[in-house]
Amino acid sequence: MAAPLLLGAGALAAPRATADTALSSAFSVTGQNPTIINRAEWGADESMRRGAPFYDKGIRAGIVHHTATTNDYAPTDSAGTVRSIYDYHTRTLGWGDIAYNALVDKYGQVFEGRYGGMTRAVQGTHTGGFNQNTWAVAMIGNFDEMAPTPAQLRAVGLLFGWRLAMDDIDPKGSVQLTSEGGPYTRFAQGETPTLATIFAHRDVGPTACPGGLGYGCLDRIRDTAAHFDKPASSADLADSMRGTAIYTRWQAMGGMAGALGAPTSPETPGAGSARYVTFDKGAMYWSPSTGAAPVTGAIYDAWATLGFERGALGLPTSGEIQEPQWIGQNFQHGTLNVDRGSGLVTRVMDGIPVTLPPPSPDGPPVQLERFSPARNRV
CATH class of the missing domain: 3.40.80.10 (Peptidoglycan recognition protein-like)
Known part of the structure; x- marks a missing residue:
């Protein structure tokens, strides 16, 4: 028999689009009820x-x-x-x-x-x-x-x-x-x-x-x-991404064997027009204005604690930038930089650097949409 339907339950549901906006499909892999x-x-x-x-x-x-x-x-x-x-x-x-x-x-x-x-x-x-x-x-x-x-x-x-x-x-x-x-x-x-x-x-x-x-x-x-x-297997998830900008960038990075590893979610709507996919070793975010950009490691963890794309930094606009003393990454409204020696992450916005506290031992938070059973609804 079909899995039970979840009819809009849960306070964390992402808002639905109106008829003539780009409506999302969360029905791209096995193991899900349709949106x-x-x-x-x-x-x-x-x-x-x-x-x-x-x-x-x-x-x-x-x-x-x-x-x-x-x-x-x-x-x-x-x-x-x-x-x-x-x-x-x-x-x-x-x-x-x-x-x-x-x-x-x-x-x-x-x-x-x-x-x-x-x-x-x-x-x-x-x-x-x-x-x-x-x-x-x-x-x-x-x-x-x-x-x-x-x-x-x-x-x-x-x-x-x-x-x-x-x-x-x-x-x-x-x-x-x-x-x-x-x-x-x-x-x-x-x-x-x-x-x-x-x-x-x-x-x-x-x-x-x-x-x-x-x-x-x-x-x-x-x-x-x-x-x-x-x-859904990782192969199913990868197949569900085919033809997207996220898939193209992930493949260019080596796909399953690359820095991000295997996908762990289907492509999912984020804030505004953003979309993202989570992977074993990070995530890839895309929007019409920023293109597809990966986030991994300490920068991903720090960005997550700041609210992901909903936070003050916004979406990533580049991949990691490797320098002798630090690793940096550009975002819409600033940068994050990891000191190779201390491992501390510094956020820079409007030219003002702020050293962030070490990440929680419980790990970074999970995106809002991952907790939204109302996405599987009719």
Whole structure:
């Protein structure tokens, strides 16, 4: 069964972004419940929706779709795309609501789809003849000539794993479904094809959806779904970073064998637009204005006691600077310098040096977000 959901519990939860900001995805590795951008957060106009949701008795299979929209979009564009699809399905096609149960963009952001509850068996209008007892996820983009991104595939697989586990469905199994018939399926009413428990729209309908290159990723989606509740390994965490500035800088430093060692967390939002990953021997922080910079050793410990990026120094803007008598590192609002002889750390801000007390024997504090169970919520 799926792990229990934590619905916003805990006073240390990081604030959520509004619909058109760069929304974070904390659903990039195994062992986590999803952070889902709900309808209010992506800006659903509920006055457009018609009728109450219809609930099936349970979910027996998941169906993969694509939206056939552009692949060229920024993280901040995705909520608007979801709103446009909602408008088209509701006002133009007359379906009363958005067709899919969930949508996932190329950055791994997960959006709530059809109204009625992500943990309930809400019947959609996504797959002609096979809307009953199925749960549909649409990948935002067109995958006829371009493959889905690793982040997108990972999020889709983990999302299916999370949702299908609620109904004890094996993501790599098979199921016999009864066709409802109609003009949008190749199976007449009453036919009972045997299908994979995660199948594609094209498997039952006269369509190319989810595109040739999307269809070729189904086994990867199934494999990810089958392992969604397994603790993430360092390899899983490394894979979840691929394509990011933090990953590129970490690889340039030697990756697993480098100064930071193996990752110990997925990429996580920090203060403002900052993001970070923790490693065995430190951390890497990134923001649009500072780029990706590592922090390790005594400088990392001292910076942590000062409040990480929320402290007076702000984010790191360089790596360590090696000098004969000291090791330094630049931050947005000053520097930290370690005396090679004494090991003492000096903070310099506005030209004023202040020697910091030795670190606590209990070690440095842990980032706020590491204590935030509310991040795993719907």
